[in-house]
Amino acid sequence: MINSSKRHWLRLVAILAALAVIAAACGGGDSTDTTEGSSETTEGSTETTDGGDTTETTEGGDTDGGDAAGSFETYALGMTSDITTTNYWNYIGPEGTVYNQYVLADTKTSLFGIEYPAIQVVPAAAVGLPAEPVEGDGGWTITQEMRDDMVWSDGTPITANDVAFTYRAVSEAALGGDWLSSYPYTEESNPQLTSVEAVDDTTVVFTFSDRPGLGVWPHNVGVATIMPAHVWEPVLEDALTQEDPAGAMYGADASIDVSAGSTMFDSWEEGAFARNVANDNYSDSGLVHKQFDDGTVQIGDEMFYGDGGGEVVVEFTEGPYLTEQTFSIYADQSAAMLALVNGEIDYWINPLGVSPGLREQGLNADNLSVAVNPTNGMRYLAFNMRKSPGQYKGYRQAVALMIDKEFLTQNVLQGVAFPMYLMVPEGNQKFYDAELAAELEATYKGVSEADRITQAVEALKADGFTWETEPSVDEEGVITYGVGLIDPDGNAVTEQEILAPPASYDPLRATASLWIEGWMENLGIPARANPTDFNTIVAKIWPGVGEEIGFDTYILGWSLGNPALPTFHEAFWHSRNLAEVNDGNNSTGFANDEFDAAADAVLAAQTEEEALEAILTAERILADELPYVVLFDTPITEFYSNDLSYPFTQTLSGLQFNVGFPGTVAK
């Protein structure tokens, strides 16, 4: 027994030893294999842009910067979504997500930039303010001078040739997305950008088919991205020989790219993080920016839009002070907030602002500061003006009168949203019509339910609506709600569907739709709020050219594009952009010659005054015609570590709109 047991032992030990040897061999093999594989992939992928080099330079930069005040090692940001590309062509093209923007936007420059918080056009790679268009043979030309002291991160100068190259790449490879507005090369564009040429290193000439308004120059072409020709020229030549040149550009390996901004892209671990490092060759390092009380913007020694009267409101010196900028990715908002509270990240860069629960958590945290800013957007109720009853102005006005925005935002939505009356948000002071807003508030704000109903009934009656039971208010103020609204043609108004995103997508709009349903029913309009998947709503509103557009009303939101010159009026309500014509953004079917003229005038405006005047006209028409009832918007609340020091925190759409100030943030 003992013997046999011993024999078994020995056999087992032998087997185990053999196993161990095999396991070790396998394990060892595994390890070496994978390491080799990994070094290969690292080289192949964007993992390390000339890997060792960057890190070394960064470390060098760190010791240098150690002396400078406010310098710090890591600016740790959190994001709630991953980036989808590291290729700048792709980012301006179809992958224009806000997260790509956060990571990549700072790595390129343009002729002009928008200076926040003043929201003014200032030179970046250009010299002076935008040059005037001049009529010449073959169209209108703009000759713009450029600086001669700017370099890419590899030391190559940034020249007019880069601008010309970018235009050539965009037009010849037929790039899409935002490139189309940056360099409007297509024949559909009005005016079309027909050529961009470099006269010499510091002079670039743009030729347009027609006179460009401010909306095009400088607000599209002037602020367009400049790409490095010396890096991308061979890639473009190769792409043009392929079947899908645009695809080849979007898919090209971006690890060769260089930066013109304060940071440069370094690496991306999918689903986990992206990393930028400081650009030690940043041309504007040490440049001082000032903004004065009277609106003057001073950059270096040059003053724009005034002569420096009054006090300095904002002053900052460009860095970068950081050595690396990391973007950790959290799939969950609560997780991002907790990371912020725990000090794992310095700032959570987030386009949506935080939800109420997290906001409370942030306000209670001692290590966090808060910045609350108005946003450049709005949420609205839209009517289908192609059919009854949405086609009647009286009906739209009546619905607008019934909606108590103050009650909705303050009482129902608990103050997480604020009421709006104009399309241009109050945060954009330059184009906000305070006078009109005051008039509208006088009409709508703080009106009792009885008065609302009385006025709404008047508006409906004026258009010829009748009821089975007319809503009425007796002398004692007792309200009888209406039943069975009948349109001027004598047809009973059918049940009006209010499409709104479901509570799980946007509780604010979902809740608003329920209340609006109630208010409409009080007026005798059969209404039903229908929480609907976002994509389904979009498909119902934009079914495609030639399809019938059958929705009744819907609630969605817009973000309003460039605040320095709002051109969204044309996009949203001009009759040329009707959804049934070109699948454009004019979803309501609103077509008004007077408005079209005003919207066109905004685009064609040569000065800000002209643009402002046209915008005010357009706003008045909209406030009267009411294709939309603007409802409310939410402010953007952002939290950041107390250790950080930003150049300013009060700015339209918040810190995230300035991609978190990588070039100027200090610790």
Next chain:
Amino acid sequence: MWKFIAKRVGQMIVLFYIFLALLFVLLDLQPGDISQQFVGNPDIPPEAKQLMIDQLGLDEPKHIQLFNHLKNYSTFNMGASWSQYPRDVSDILFSALPRTIYLFLTATILAYILGFWTGKIVAWKRNTATEKAVMGTSIFLWTVFYPWFAILMLWFFAAYLDWFPVGKFVTLNFESRPDLVNSISDVLFRTSGSEAASGWTSSAAPGANDVFMLLFTSLIVGTIAFFGIRWIVKRQVKDPTTQARLFTGGTVLVFGGFVLYWITNEYGPWAFDIFWHSVIPVMTLTLVSYAGTTLLTRTSMIETLKEDYILTARAKGVPDVTIRDRHSARNAMLPVTTSLVLALATVIGGGIITEQIFSWPGIGQTYLAALSSEDIPLTMGALALIGILALIAHLVADILYAYLDPRIRVQG
């Protein structure tokens, strides 16, 4: 047998193409398409949409699009993603795959080992307090509303106790981890002062997927070694006491070898970071599927215990433990093994909620993102991957059944 397999494989291929076609139809039924992504940006002109439609071929007739997809799949090519054009679908999926496999494979293996063991014992001890407690817990865990349970786990262990991180699979900078974690890491890998101390952005840091690949390879090797030793011991050693000792020794050996391997591995500090992040999700997943295995094993055991041959064995006076482990458990393993095979197939499919709650960027998150951005090729690719695995698993389960249970006759 071979004829049976060949026939099944043939059917599988046909089925797979029908499945793909069905997927395309379902995805095409989604309202709108990816070109609508520009809706809502007033700065982008309408031409942008047309350009995208032309580039992606969105306006081609549907049957041509479907045909192209099927043709692609015939050449083992999943096509280019739309939402990350022109990146290949397979590239996106394969970068997400290791993360999902690591998480779910670990949890599945743990759950089945623990669940089978518990189920076996519980079936034997009917109507005892142990059984009642185990059954109560199992039923709770099995029917608990999973997202809710996962959130509560996350809250308790990560937010309240602060032992583990909230979501994600890496902490960029190791210094921002709790001191205790860094001390452990330091003891194990001597990280302090080395390059690894600065974490994932250090120049020595490997790609996360390389670490994941190595993690689950070592996990599989470990599991096989563990069962291999048991198997060999069972065949070679008859004496139960020696057997038990050898089992323990083997387990310690495998576990020790595993730990030693990782301590000496250059990826060690990073693997440890991933491991630390995966504790709560693995624990949550394990608990839930452990409950299922326990319940299944118990039922299956109870059924076999009523078989005639068990009664015969009892009558002959065979010891209880032998009946339990040799006669009964082995037969009860059949349904459990089948369920394990099927569970392994759904490893990559079942992760949507888990990955969402724990910020774990795997196939589930890729799938959700692809679907909401109406990226048909990517969505199809993710589902096709799940489908292929499910098909293979079913085939394996069928074969296993025929192999393990001679009572089941394979019919032509």
Next chain:
Amino acid sequence: MADLLTKPEGDAPEGEAIIATPLWRIRLRLFRRSFARNWKIFAQNKMGLAGLAIIVLFGLMAIAHPIFMATIWDGHEEGGKNVYDPRAGADAVIVEKTVVPDGEITDPTTQIGQTEAALQGTGLVIPEVGTVMTAPLANPAPPVISGVPHPHWLGTDPFGGDILSQLLFGARAAFALGFTAAISSVLIATAVGTVAAYYGGVIDTLLMRLVDLMILIPALPLLIVISGFWDLDLIKLGIVIGVTSGLGGTAIILKSQALSVKVRPFIDAARVAGGSDFRIVLQHITPNVLPLSFLYMMFGVTAAIFIEASLSFLGLLAIDQSWGIMINIAHTQGYTLQGLQVWWLMIPAGASVTLFSAGFFMVARAMDEVVNPRLRAR
């Protein structure tokens, strides 16, 4: 299994009695008898009884909702909406929330005046300008605020909705969905299983390949796709879940059961007696598969509730109100990691889904022992 088929034990003499008693009455008697017998077995199982008790409790909750709405919750109107409405209700009485502005940081949603107004008479100290403060009176409100019970017995959600009302309404929704899904699932699975088993051949192959196809796609991803293009309400969702799960594994199990019935002698007898195929399937095979079908129906309820709650949790369903949506709102509004501090947001809804599923699961397992004698303890 064989229980249902046992002949009535020698009541009346055969012959006239059978002619005199209508067939349905005999069937009913048979059913009653087998039910009584099965109930006895079921009642021995404590787990099953506990499950049944849970289901009854939820049933009471579901009934309570319309009663409460018509009685104690009636007439709490605000702006034309009842604040207790589970869908649209929002109690706006509690107003104030947040920050008091300090020099640089302003909060456009709040003015100091409002803060003061909201705090007046609450006994709380009005904070100085410059401090950051959260008002305890804000939504979501706990059931008891500083010792005083809230008019909302289980507190309010982040938008002022009444948790209790939502919870009770959720029970209704759960029953509606669970039963729709379970019944449609079992109808389809039984039909597919019996037909495939009885006819065999091409029909069997076709049906089984269809089943294979459904098994290929995990339920949740598939339903996410379907919810994308189909505006699913509870009933439609129930049917979709029923069809997808009925065509899945359940059909295979019921088919194997039907196969074992098919080879029994009485089927041959029926065929010899000239029964049509349809009649045989419907009258002889189906009744023998039914107990098992019923068992899977119970499991089906659990699965359906789970899927609905998961879809709602992911924010993919546009239904009015459910337990899943309650959790989703707590989650999206950022209260999940605050844990027990806001227990009334997370615990009631999550526990309800869990208990409801557990109730049906426990009943199903107890029934399993009735149907499958080998599982019984003795």
